[in-house]
Amino acid sequence: MRYLLKDRRCSGQLIRCLLLLLLLGSELLTQTAMAQPLSMLHTQGTALLDAKNQPVVLRGINVGGWLLQESYILRTDSLNAQWRIQQAMLRSMPEADVEDFYRRYRAGFVTKADIDFVARQGFNCVRLPFHYDLFLTTAQRRARTRALQNPRNIEAYVQSLSTWYDQNQLFTDTKNLEGFRLIDDVLRWCAANNLYVVLDLHAAPGGQGADRNISDCLVPLDLWKRRDAQGRLIYQDLTVRLWQQISKRYKNDARVALYDFINEPNGMTTANGLAGDNSELSALYSRLIDVVRDQNDQHVVLLEGNGYGNEYTNLTPDKLRTPHKANLMYNAHRYWCPNEAEAGDPNPLQINLIRNLAAFRNQWQVPVWVGETGENSNEWFAAAVQELNRQNIGWCHWTFKRVDGRTSLLNVARYGSVLTEAGRAALLRNSEFRNCTVNTDVVAALTKPTAVPAAFVPHPLPGTIQAADYDLGRLGHAYSDTYATRTDYRNHAPHNSGEAYRNDGVDIEAVTDAASKGFAVSHMEAGEWLSYTVTVPQTTSFAVQLRLQNPAATTAQLRIKLDGQQAVGTITVPGGSSWQTLPAGNVQLSAGTHTVKLSVEQPGAVVSWLQFVPLVGPR
The missing domain is CATH 2.60.120.260 (Galactose-binding domain-like)
Known part of the structure; x- marks a missing residue:
């Protein structure tokens, strides 16, 4: 009898195992089926097309504040930049504890649950802003930490970068570097929801502008000005090397919609010791396009103009010093400006106003995209989305979540101070998806800009x-x-x-x-x-x-x-x-x-x- 019962138990366990395998297989098949519609994108004239030559209009969400902390997103405005937040932490914490906090922060601020929510709202892409230091090894990042602690160490850091560059020790360990692991996570989460991903180098080596909060630059504009002992513009060489490694890893990955080479270059003026005509930016973009195309990578590349992504003197296709003019896309970042179709700028190469944006697209026969827009009222959002949709121009809202945020999709409750242990614990807890609150008014403005009024909450009377x-x-x-x-x-x-x-x-x-x-x-x-x-x-x-x-x-x-x-x-x-x-x-x-x-x-x-x-x- 014992043997019979044992056989029955074994039989029952076998059936449960088979059922579990069937369920798992079904889930995998479902995920695979969901991912199938994503195909490599390309351009033709003014259109962005999929592999079947069907038009694709990217309407999405930026996940800002995650892989690069911008101070205002965390309500640490007085600290002004991520490196200054870290610098302040290091005054009272060991470096290992600071690194541990950031690992935990990056592990929880955006997760699959967040991406699932984005997909449920009807968006079709996620723009992923990231910091170049996530592609450094622990030892290399430690050298940068010493530089942010004391400006006298910056030159030593630059020379270390130069040595690592010459020895091919930068950005090569694609299996273990945190930046690649995080990109892989986002690609997997997004593909499960039929969402494309835009890879955005938000903080380029050296810093692409004078705004520390955006680029986390230790010295403003160092990307354009800093030379190593050999006289090289070493940060530009690093930027090319980084995109070479990104391209090598993802060149055949259809989940990636666009390569956004450099976010919001700014301050490139004669007053800041540069040419003032975008020639430095044009030369670097040409190098970046070449290094990607040399690997037979045909991903669409997104170019951003000077002046926070909007001014394109010497950046039009005819001015780029590269033979690779296919699969180019141009960008605008729209903040605090009119939405009316008739509003325009006298400079046709300044394209944040919608009339200029559409005219630029038509003149140069390139697709355009609004890579960032937001930080305004719901009425502004709805008017912008309505007009951009009418013009068949895609857009990406800034940003997904922020502390005490009313303009984002999700609101993170205030947490105190990031410089205290209690504050950091509260920030980690409050920023988890399950603890955020949804700004339903923002979601409605973005997704239903022409909807008739409806009750914000039920109002039964009495x-x-x-x-x-x-x-x-x-x-x-x-x-x-x-x-x-x-x-x-x-x-x-x-x-x-x-x-x-x-x-x-x-x-x-x-x-x-x-x-x-x-x-x-x-x-x-x-x-x-x-x-x-x-x-x-x-x-x-x-x-x-x-x-x-x-x-x-x-x-x-x-x-x-x-x-x-x-x-x-x-x-x-x-x-x-x-x-x-x-x-x-x-x-x-x-x-x-x-x-x-x-x-x-x-x-x-x-x-x-x-x-x-x-x-x-x-x-």
């Missing part, structure tokens, strides 16, 4: 409507605000003056009023209004009241209407009033969906909530 929970939608449809987008890069005034909760022009601030729920709408100007979609299960009569204050010296006045016509009442709030609850009138609502509109007649009020209280039982 009940309380938080003033900050006005409808999801465009300016003039879900709300009206006099300053809803930032279109002048010189104007740093925030579109949401309270800089809290949501990313529209509506000004929302945190409040401490005990009867409120944490936020209130403030700085309300005459003519502005907010719309709320509400649902009523049964016809009911309500008393409507508002929680508000008026810190201004003059009297404020608000008006409430239903369904665009029926007036509920007008609320007058004397100047200097503290928090109070005031009646707004009575109204009967039939069963169904209605729109409540709160309008500003005279400015000054700060509104926390609207409340609909039944007068009598439902009937």
Whole structure:
């Protein structure tokens, strides 16, 4: 009997093993099937095409702040650059502990769960910004750490790089270098979701500009100026060698959409000791194109102009000193500028404005792409996406997640200070996908720019409507605000003056009023209004009241209407009033969906909530 039971147990275990193998096989087949649509991209005229010559428009997300920390993404603005964050840490931590923190940070800030989320929103690519130091060995990175700790060590670091370059000891261990392992992870996660990947050298050797935060440069513009003992522009040689190794590893990998050679060159002016005509950039791009094509790598290469990726003097195809003119794509980075199709720049080679971008594409017969755009209001996002989509120009939102971030897809809760053990632990914890909150308003602006207004959160009545929970939608449809987008890069005034909760022009601030729920709408100007979609299960009569204050010296006045016509009442709030609850009138609502509109007649009020209280039982 024991043998029979044993046989049955073995048989049961065998069946379970077979079922597990079948499930695993099915999962692998599913992943393989999902990855099949990705094919090597190429260009033809102004189009980006797949292997079947079908047009591909890349609409995606940048995963900034991950493989290169930009200070504002982590809310460490005073530290200004990743190397300065590390420098500050090293004052109180051993180097090994700093390295361990960064390994843990990179292991958790973006994972497969994050990429899965990006795919679920309907995007089709991820731009991966990375730092060149991830392709250094531990010993080589240690030499850079000594340089960032003390500027007197920079020259020794440069000479070490020169020696390693001559001895072919840079970027060669593709199986073990962290940079290649991380790229491989992202390619695998993205392919499982049918997402292309754009490889973006965000911090080039030496630093491609004068902005330390972007390039993490120890000395500004060293990529263009630093020479080694042999008189070579050694950082440029390193950049060519790095792309040679990247190309060697990924030249046949269809999961890679584009090679973005150098992110946002800037400050290349005569005042900074350079030619001022982009000739240095043109020469390096020609070298990079040659080294990639010499390996029979036909990936599309993305060129970025001077002036943060936008100005293309001496960078047009006819000016490049390379015979390889196929599979070139040109880039713009669009921030704080107009979105109207008629807005243009008098310099036809300055292409961040959409009219110039489209004209450049047509004149030079090359595809164009907006590799970065964002850092503005939802209305700006929606207008930009709508016009770019209409022009059939792809784009990539900056950025995926950030600390206390309202313009990103995901918000990471504040964590304290990165220079304390508790702060670092909180940052690692808060930035995990499961602990982030989704900015649904940002996602909607990017993915549904023309959608009709909809409830931001459900508003069943009777009940309380938080003033900050006005409808999801465009300016003039879900709300009206006099300053809803930032279109002048010189104007740093925030579109949401309270800089809290949501990313529209509506000004929302945190409040401490005990009867409120944490936020209130403030700085309300005459003519502005907010719309709320509400649902009523049964016809009911309500008393409507508002929680508000008026810190201004003059009297404020608000008006409430239903369904665009029926007036509920007008609320007058004397100047200097503290928090109070005031009646707004009575109204009967039939069963169904209605729109409540709160309008500003005279400015000054700060509104926390609207409340609909039944007068009598439902009937």
